Amino acid sequence: MLVTLRDIPADAEIISHQLLLRGGYIKRVTAGVYAYMPLMWKVIQKITNIVREELNNAGCLETLLPQLHPSDLWKESGRWEGYTAGEGIMFHLKDRQGRELGLGPTHEEVITKIIGEVLNSYKQLPVNLYQIQTKFRDEIRPRFGLMRGREFIMKDAYSFHKNKACLVQSYEKMNDAYEKIFKRCGLHTVKVDADSGAIGGAASQEFMVTANSGEDLILISEDGTYSANQEKAISIPEKAVPLKNGTPTTKETKEQCSIETLCVNNNLHASQIIKVVLFLSILEGGEEIPILVSTRGDQEINEVKLINEISKEKKKAVLNISQITSDKLISQGLNCIPFGYIGPDLSDSFLNNASTWERKFTRFTDHTAANLNHFVCGANKIDLHHFYFNWELLGKLKHKTVDIRKARAGEHSISKSKSNLIEKRGIEVGHIFQLGRKYSEALDSKFTNESGLKEAFWMGCYGIGISRLAQAAIEQSNDKNGIIWPLSIAPFEVVIIIANLKDNFQKDLGEKLYSYLKNKNIDVLLDDREERAGVKFKDADLIGIPIRITVGRNASEDKVELKKRSDIEALVLSSEEVLKRTFEEVSSQKQVLSN
């Protein structure tokens, strides 16, 4: 069943998505929901087989957990609200008894509960369970085909340990397994430090396929000693341009409500100014917390870092964060705040009459701002700024100094070398986490330790986006004619094209080669459709089979064409030689990929 499209589908923005649709690999059923057609399913199975082999070798056990999750479990871990009412990423429904169920986007809750009921003793540890399963996320903006779907295939693994050292050991082991898996799949990946996000935990790293269409921005040091997702990245900020000494004074700065206008009018550099931004943060449980963030004027705020700081400070998950606008103030019944002229010392009295917000600011100051000896900042009145001020003059502020700035390309890495950071875009195909005891404590999942005491499990979790990985491989390897699959995950290793089916020499020889390769366990496709040879060549290129054998008009002289998808030229050889080279090519490519 080989059915391809000639036209570029209108709604596919990136090349890999276009090629999957044109090659007949996937069919869209509704937004972010695709059917995997037979060719695609073969690719998925080849990937999952590689994943299974490497994980089984690493001592993991395969399992299958439910997709329907009772809300109770997620309420116990404290994630129900965030995943439904909050970010709303979890599809949820009520069953005929009116009980709430979620469709699993991830399985920490389920597995932590089960393991707590099943395992009792440190002697049974460590254990690492994995599953390969369809997951669900009600994405705000599903796009790019399998890259960001609402229904997608994941491998997720969860490990359980008696202490942190054992967790770290397994984490390293999984790291190695992941590197093998991606290599065997023919992918070039970069490993980056990552934010743990809604999953939580201490350390985490992502495996990224670099590609211009990638949704993640990553920063890599030129010497390769540092790499991180921008959400997580830290760097050495550029030094501030020294501000000449001056007497602290408050000056009129009419219509200079932006950093730019302030610089131009007063001959300042952005790094000499303190920028203040107000956010409203909604916590799990519904509390609405006004946040005041101060940073150096030439820096940008990293909202992921900010959310983590708020969550740490308030000891609660952050459901949502957004900038405070005049509209929001009005709906709270508050007087206007002098936006554009705010200083770090903006008084809590501005919040006095707030109807639902907390009536004080939670204040965070980025190190870049805190480190300034003297600076320019807003004076909390329209058209007024403080010049040559310092932190002491602002009075006793209750603020926390933290890293909440965006690291950027061009800055120096924090590794010893202080090498320059460069920017790339990446597609996240894997993510490994040291969870620690977040879930086991929340869900009261415990074992008896060596001292005979009950203790919460130490946990790790490890994901691979199987369906996304398949598409990332295409994004990484294609040309104007179509896909160029790595041999190990191609739907077929070899395609045999019989140029003219009515020519018995061609037909017989083609079928003979096909049977022969098939018997030797080569995954071979025989294109014996009644189509013109040109159509078959185009299709073979489009669907990206690594090796093409063409049986054409020289079949009667036992001459056959051999062409690698990645090569331009074909070789004309005897059928025996073609078979020999095909075997060599398949086994050598497999070996390269697995070493």
Place this chain on the structure above:
Amino acid sequence: MLVTLRDIPADAEIISHQLLLRGGYIKRVTAGVYAYMPLMWKVIQKITNIVREELNNAGCLETLLPQLHPSDLWKESGRWEGYTAGEGIMFHLKDRQGRELGLGPTHEEVITKIIGEVLNSYKQLPVNLYQIQTKFRDEIRPRFGLMRGREFIMKDAYSFHKNKACLVQSYEKMNDAYEKIFKRCGLHTVKVDADSGAIGGAASQEFMVTANSGEDLILISEDGTYSANQEKAISIPEKAVPLKNGTPTTKETKEQCSIETLCVNNNLHASQIIKVVLFLSILEGGEEIPILVSTRGDQEINEVKLINEISKEKKKAVLNISQITSDKLISQGLNCIPFGYIGPDLSDSFLNNASTWERKFTRFTDHTAANLNHFVCGANKIDLHHFYFNWELLGKLKHKTVDIRKARAGEHSISKSKSNLIEKRGIEVGHIFQLGRKYSEALDSKFTNESGLKEAFWMGCYGIGISRLAQAAIEQSNDKNGIIWPLSIAPFEVVIIIANLKDNFQKDLGEKLYSYLKNKNIDVLLDDREERAGVKFKDADLIGIPIRITVGRNASEDKVELKKRSDIEALVLSSEEVLKRTFEEVSSQKQVLSN
């Protein structure tokens, strides 16, 4: 990770469910939703591998369709209402955009739509696509573990053909594949004629594993020439006991409102009486239709047959059927109907003031009643029956004569032999359907036929309950000590128990045998837990590994114990002999199961 339970779980009613829980194969997460633990997952994978091999051999192509279905598709086929508001078997939800989605309980809609878009010509047919996937059903009463879950694993296949003859051919081919699959899984199945139910279509057959705990009642002729699900079964009813001739008369029958009291008081046989039952049927679209069913007094009404007849008559799906009670009459504002004294000619005028019901009865008469020359029946007034009446005396009734009686054990089969029917209970593990063009017509899914005209595909569909099959195998094969798996689907083929881990002879020999068998591709489990030998024996029996090798105190003399799970006695042999016999046993059992 081998963790078993000693106690019989309180909420497991049938033996297979108890053994799955006790053996640590599954863990309940919520009603009708289970996690497949590593041992169970191995069983599931062995079954799916067999299914894949046989279906691929039969020319089917594997695919994976979405689990989230847009409601539009199901509205196009006319099943949305029935599967949600009606029977309510489909879980459904709204996404963040407020669009309705169902969780796939079956995939006719999705695949029919896709194939209509992908295939154009009869030249591309036939095509048979299958998937192995988790399905969802919001069961009213989930029970018996994996037998009737709300989340379960199915293999479903859908075939597309250019005409009916090709459909029948594929249907037969799938039938053969199914027989091979069940045989290879070590199951004894009975094939029975089945009702097509909500799936629809012309012919369908179920594959049943017979077991006392089975939810289906099946009727099989003693000579094996006929077998059917009772829902579908037809038979030759017993002859009515002749009613002596008498003058038609209407008599007082005070307090004789049941067939039994009428018989006793008037020396009648139930087969001489016409029994009338009233139903209310709700059709798709919401119409409420009163139904009057007449049958012979000794017969029971088969509601499945009745639903099919209503649906055929009204050309609409029946969402629900229930008997009419006094309460229902009151809520319609109707006068009381003389229950217990109703005749087939009950006047439609009883429905005159119905608020939402159709104001006339749709009348069905079973052949057994229609064939009576004269009979006793209700006179439509309390305490009055007609005696020696005939159909002519009841006036011109607009009723349809149909088969809506339950066939029963003891009756004669309709096959040539007229052999007696016996009753068994069955677990449905497979179901094959000739769908015809029901879905392709509804979803406008067409191909160009040999005459160049557009025509709706001819379709078949074919299901296997993978997770249910696993449990059915246990229900069919167990003893007081636990499960006795067929070798082909056992989680391990062989278990090696080292009786005393501290004895180095035992440990070394056990590990040597383990490596040896593993290298020879025998699926072997080494039980090297620090437990007493007795505990390990009990566990090996409970989880049901077909072959047990025990390395015990005679290890130093190279003597080892070999025991089949299904045997009582163990053999003590040299380790070499044990290996030899193990190979023989594994290969012979595999061969028996696949021939």
